[in-house]
Amino acid sequence: MQKPNYHIFVCSSSRPNGQQKGFCHSNDGVEILMKFIEEIDDRELGGEVFVNNTGCFGICDKGPIVVVYPDNVWYGSVSPDDVDEILDEHIEGGNVVERLLI
């Protein structure tokens, strides 16, 4: 199987029972996810970069959370406006976005 070069996990507070609540869900988690999906498509990065929504990471005070693997880079207090910078700098540029690190 062809693994993605980057696998981006966005907390949308998705609960296995489908319940729609939680810090990241209430603070644009789904909007961040959708913006990643849209931008990855626009930039034609679909073969190299994969994005998933997740359930809670247990560090809600640092949310909304975005984690990039296999780099093991954890971003916090992410807003939809940060998505372009994460893609420009980290995913396409190879440089971690220091100001968002947790």
Added chain:
Amino acid sequence: MQKPNYHIFVCSSSRPNGQQKGFCHSNDGVEILMKFIEEIDDRELGGEVFVNNTGCFGICDKGPIVVVYPDNVWYGSVSPDDVDEILDEHIEGGNVVERLLI
């Protein structure tokens, strides 16, 4: 922030809109997730190992899917009965479970 040594992602087909359907959801994805959570607790691995449910990985024909980062190891056709082996062999033993690799 203290990052986990192993971060296990279990597809439960969790959709950002809370909808409860999808291949992994219909094939014990939630049961697999719950078994990981329970076993990690029983083995007192909570500080080192973290588990999250996710949305679809887009490879449903290989599901149910479990991905272990930062190792970047992808397991497919996972059943609840495989959880102990993944924890014994991979997470506690450091050896990939070859028969489940995709």
